[in-house]
Amino acid sequence: MSSNEKLKYASWSRILASTSYFCITWGIFNLLCLVLTDIRDEKSLGNVLVWINLSIILNIFFLILNVILYRFFGGDIGKLVCGIKVKNADMQYLSIRDFLFREFIGKTFSGLFLFLGYFYIFFNKKSQAFHDLLTETYVFDSGLKRVLLGTLISTIFYVVSLFLFYNFIVSNKVLDRMENHLRILEIEMNQESPKNYGDEFQSLLK
Amino acid sequence: MKVSFGEIISNSFAMMFKNKWLYVLSSFAIVPVLAVIMIFLGSFVGEDGIQKTEPYRNNFSDIQNQDKYKEKISPETAINSAVFMFLVLLFIIIFIILGLYLVTYSSNALLYGVSFISENEDFSITEASLNARKNVWPIIGAHTISSIFSSFLLTPIIFLFNYFDNLLQNDNYVIFAIIGLVLSIFLFLGVVLIYYFSTNYLSYLILFKKKKFTMAIVYSYKLAVKNIFENFVYSFLQFFFFIFTGSIGLVVYLVLYGLLLGVVSLGGITTLLLGQLENISLSIIAIPTILLALFLGLAITQAVQLLKCLNSIFFYTYNYLFNKEILKNE
Numbered sequence: 233m234s235s236n237e238k239l240k241y242a243s244w245s246r247i248l249a250s251t252s253y254f255c256i257t258w259g260i261f262n263l264l265c266l267v268l269t270d271i272r273d274e275k276s277l278g279n280v281l282v283w284i285n286l287s288i289i290l291n292i293f294f295l296i297l298n299v300i301l302y303r304f305f306g307g308d309i310g311k312l313v314c315g316i317k318v319k320n321a322d323m324q325y326l327s328i329r330d331f332l333f334r335e336f337i338g339k340t341f342s343g344l345f346l347f348l349g350y351f352y353i354f355f356n357k358k359s360q361a362f363h364d365l366l367t368e369t370y371v372f373d374s375g376l377k378r379v380l381l382g383t384l385i386s387t388i389f390y391v392v393s394l395f396l397f398y399n400f401i402v403s404n405k406v407l408d409r410m411e412n413h414l415r416i417l418e419i420e421m422n423q424e425s426p427k428n429y430g431d432e433f434q435s436l437l438k
Numbered sequence: 439m440k441v442s443f444g445e446i447i448s449n450s451f452a453m454m455f456k457n458k459w460l461y462v463l464s465s466f467a468i469v470p471v472l473a474v475i476m477i478f479l480g481s482f483v484g485e486d487g488i489q490k491t492e493p494y495r496n497n498f499s500d501i502q503n504q505d506k507y508k509e510k511i512s513p514e515t516a517i518n519s520a521v522f523m524f525l526v527l528l529f530i531i532i533f534i535i536l537g538l539y540l541v542t543y544s545s546n547a548l549l550y551g552v553s554f555i556s557e558n559e560d561f562s563i564t565e566a567s568l569n570a571r572k573n574v575w576p577i578i579g580a581h582t583i584s585s586i587f588s589s590f591l592l593t594p595i596i597f598l599f600n601y602f603d604n605l606l607q608n609d610n611y612v613i614f615a616i617i618g619l620v621l622s623i624f625l626f627l628g629v630v631l632i633y634y635f636s637t638n639y640l641s642y643l644i645l646f647k648k649k650k651f652t653m654a655i656v657y658s659y660k661l662a663v664k665n666i667f668e669n670f671v672y673s674f675l676q677f678f679f680f681i682f683t684g685s686i687g688l689v690v691y692l693v694l695y696g697l698l699l700g701v702v703s704l705g706g707i708t709t710l711l712l713g714q715l716e717n718i719s720l721s722i723i724a725i726p727t728i729l730l731a732l733f734l735g736l737a738i739t740q741a742v743q744l745l746k747c748l749n750s751i752f753f754y755t756y757n758y759l760f761n762k763e764i765l766k767n768e
Contacts, residue, residue, distance in 0.1 A: 281521075285521050285525065288522075336536055340540060345465075
């Protein structure tokens with residue numbers, strides 16, 4: 233850890249870091265769904281199960297990743313992108329035990345009483361939430377510019393992933409529907425006398 | 439009597455409003471550790487639990503045997519379902535362990551918080567938390583071993599009870615069987631009560647007397663037997679207080695819940711009536727009703743939570759002061 237870093241207690245920037253974390257993790261989820269979803273029947277039971285399993289597996293993956301990131305870099309992806317670091321009373325990064333305690337036990341306490349524990353950041357001199365008080369940890373940020381930049385990048389990533397995911401599904405659905413209709417038309421053309429298909433094509437393209 | 443219960447109870451009541459942080463620490467110290475362990479063990483090994491799952495298992499096998507379901511489920515879906523079931527099971531186990539840890543930690547932290555305040559020391563939530571964390575597993579271990587030990591003691595008594603119950607059918611041994619039954623009932627009650635009384639001391643011995651958990655179990659049983667009368671009075675008063683706070687909680691819950699139902703039904707009726715008039719938008723009534731219902735819903739949960747916190751602060755202060763008095767002369 234370099235001693236030249238200009239660090240100050242982070243308060244509102246923590247909310248942006250959480251937003252960034254949300255954007256990055258959901259962005260990755262969207263991109264993976266893009267690959268794994270069966271677009272022919274996107275509402276099938278198989279797909280729903282794939283999405284649920286994927287979210288559970290990703291949660292476990294991010295938990296392990298966060299343990300490593302907190303231990304060696306002082307924060308999760310969202311915090312690191314925004315230049316926020318979590319340290320203990322000795323100004324060291326959190327140990328695995330401290331991290332697990334802070335995440336699971338400490339944050340459960342913070343969530344109680346209408347999330348009062350999180351809002352306590354704004355009423356505490358050292359910007360500590362309940363989970364920071366219980367684990368004796370401090371959260372520092374490294375300036376406004378870095379926080380805003382991190383949030384912007386992660387938000388763009390999320391929006392792009394969302395756009396790709398829905399665009400992919402919608403475009404494939406239209407193609408699939410057109411393909412089916414063409415197949416039906418082909419069969420009809422072979423069986424019956426010719427008729428005007430112009431209107432049907434027009435409605436299809438709409 | 440060794441213990442002045444009047445003083446303990448008045449001090450415990452006073453403690454309920456002394457420090458705001460006690461409410462935070464008591465958030466999850468609601469269920470006694472013992473109960474959680476019993477639920478945990480009972481759900482896995484209890485005969486009752488196995489019986490409860492029987493109908494579901496039969497239903498599941500019926501579904502599996504039906505051809506129409508076999509045709510519909512593709513291999514991919516079956517694999518996904520298996521993975522899903524495995525992950526859900528994994529999460530349930532993690533959730534149970536987490537719950538056990540949370541409850542034990544919260545009760546430890548609350549006991550430390552109470553000790554700081556009753557000894558007039560500077561209260562620090564961080565210090566209470568850090569001390570509590572160190573002793574979570576020893577306390578879980580002590581409670582688990584104590585429960586297993588008492589189960590070992592209870593098993594032969596249950597067999598004895600069964601034996602005398604069967605003997606009752608034989609006309610030649612009726613009196614002998616009745617005496618045996620009464621004795622085994624008393625023995626059973628004795629073991630259960632001493633086990634229950636011993637659990638009152640376990641946390642205090644580990645946290646404040648710095649006993650190792652094996653020593654704490656032995657010592658707690660000794661204390662339970664030695665102070666049997668005090669234990670009875672302690673438990674009776676505790677039970678009385680639970681009934682008292684439970685009644686208050688029920689009244690608060692019913693009043694708020696009644697209000698909630700009233701608001702929702704009144705909103706619904708008004709919406710339906712005004713819906714007949716075309717020029718009035720339904721959202722004018724529906725949105726305030728939903729908002730009010732949400733507010734009342736939150737009020738119910740928070741009021742119940744606050745009462746639970748008050749209850750647990752009293753419970754743990756009472757426990758702390760009682761232990762302190764008992765162990766003063768030991």
